Amino acid sequence: MYTLGFRTTVGTWIFCYILMLHRTYSFSRFIKEPLDENQAEGDLTYFNCIVRELDETQYVSWLHNGRKISKNGVIIINTYAHYSIDYDSTFGKCNLKIQNIKRSDKGEFVCTVFENNNKIVEKSRTANFTVLEIPQQQYPICTSTQTSYHVGQSVVLDCISENTNPPSILTWKHSIVGGTESGLKESLTGNFEKSYSFTAKQSDNRAIFTCELTTSANPSLYRNCSIGPLDVLYRPVVRIEQTSDVILGNEAIFICYSDANPQETTFEWSFDPPISENMFVLENYIILRIKNTINSLNGTSVICKVTNSIGSGSNKLIVNVKSKEPINNVVEPNNGKETKKSEKINERNKNKSNNQNSNSNQQLLQTRSPNNSSTDISISLVVIIALVCIIVILGLALIPVGYMKYTRRQPSDTISRGRPVSIPDVYFEPRDHIDPMLPQLGLAAPWTRTVGVQVPGECEYDATYNTQVMPQPRQVYYTQRMYPASSL
Structure with a gap:
């Protein structure tokens, strides 16, 4: 009994060990597992997963919130089109990439090993993905x-x-x-x-x-x-300003300024105490003119009242009439001594003024003379500059004219008179030959070349070539051909 029990226990242990070896051989473990991620909308993120030694009957899939979204390297759900998988069966790599992150992508991601019968063999750790949400375009x-x-x-x-x-x-x-x-x-x-x-x-x-x-x-x-x-609505805020001091006998002008929302509807002027309507004139209800200022207006209150749809506002200004300043000072009559002293003082002042005038005239003359010379110099300088400019401009204008004159070429098919040159039908070719020996002289004839010149038939003959060839003696002929005299 003891031996049988021992054999049974050993057999059980051996079976378990073989089963563990089989499982270890078919699937060992995850080399790399996905980690938690936080990423903003519109960005991209990665989840890594590497599995060692998968069996032929096994494959890797990704689960999103418990839903299978891939098989090996293929996304199997259309709504996850912005997902992609970097898959390499040799190294067991199955990395998940999410582009253009959406709010619906948040949740749990698990890398899972399945068998053919969709049985889960093993799962990786759960990676929590937090999508950092960005307000939609219409906000704030x-x-x-x-x-x-x-x-x-x-x-x-x-x-x-x-x-x-x-x-x-x-x-x-x-x-x-x-x-x-x-x-x-x-x-x-x-x-x-x-x-x-x-x-x-x-x-x-x-x-x-x-x-x-x-x-x-x-x-x-x-x-x-x-x-x-x-848009803040308020009644008019009024102020009155006068253009200048109010002078007795002169015209006085007052202007009524208003700040209101909405716009003013009416302007009203009044006086305290009242004055006659013939004494003032209104322009555009904003400007008040008092034609002739009198003493009775001193201390009068000028009031401007402005009204809009919200209410009314007013302001007042007290008139302060000033007397005119005397033009000439009135001098009371003095006794004879004072008049004599005043006459002497006046004479002294006249002399001083005359001296000052003469000195000033001299200074003016002295100051004017250099100005005249400077003006003369400036005029001459301007004339010289103008002449130089004219010469330069003429020179620049003549350069292209001279260039065209000396570089212009006549076309080969025209003559100087502008008439076309006709092409003759006969062409001459140069021919080399040796004159025959002259028996009378016993000398060899020289080598000669005949040259033909092509000219149009309608061209005029030049007087230079319109000469008659006179017959020459043979001795003269050969002399012109550079034979020495001894050979003749």
Whole structure:
């Protein structure tokens, strides 16, 4: 019994060992497994998977959130067209690449070994993929509760962004003082929003408010939206200005300026105490002219009242009439001594003035003389420069004329008179020959060459060649052919 039990135990251990060897031989382990990844929308990412020694009946697939999306190196689901697999069966490589990441790509990825019967043999570790979401293109959106506001009314501006992970960063930019910016909160529609509130003032009219959007998912991303110019309604703010001091007997001009939103509708002038209507004139209801200023206007209040659809505003200016300044000082009569002294002083002043005039005339003469010489020099200099310029221009103009004159060539088929040259039908060819021996002289004849000249038949004969050839003695003939006298 003991021996049989021992044999049974040993057999069991051997069977288990063989089974383990078979399993180890058919599939060992994952050499590289996928890791957790965080990546922004639109980017790309990789998940690595390397498996050692796969059996022929086994293959590698990727699971996304428990769904098989590939088999070996092929993506088997159309909705995952932006996925691709770097597959090499020799090295057991099956790396997953995701391009143009979408929000739907987030989740769990597992590299899995299957057998032919779709039985899972082994899985890699689970890799969690977090997609950093970026707000869609239409965000941010700026809104306001009203199109226009009255002075003193509360204004609330909202900046809305999509609810993303990570949340967007919203910041209000403006030039006003005294507003309050709320924190980021979730709206009823599920989006994120950030509000800015303040009390409308006259100085806030035409102001522009900008909301900037950034995100940690993509630091280079920057978008904005704006509200404005803000329409703040207020009654007219009036001021009166006068063009100059009010002088007794002169014309006085007053101008009424107004700042209002909406535009002014009426301008009204009044006086306290009232004055006659014949004393002033209105131009375009904005300018007031008082024709002749009198003493009774001193201390009068000039009032301008302006009205628009919101209300009325007014301002006043108190007239301060000034007397005219005397043109000549009136001198009271003095006694005889004072008059004599004054006469002497006047004579002295006249002499001083005459001396000063003579000195000034001399200085003027002295200062004018160099000016005259300088003007003469400048005129002569201008004339010289003008002549040089004319000469240079003429020289430049003659260069192309001379070039064309000395480089111009007549065509080969025309003569100087411009008539075409006819081509003759007969051509002469040069022929070399030796004259026969002259028995009378017993000398060999010289070598001669006959040359024919081609000329048009209609050309005129030149007087140089229109000569008669006179018969010559034989001795003269050979003498002209450079025979020595002894040979003759």
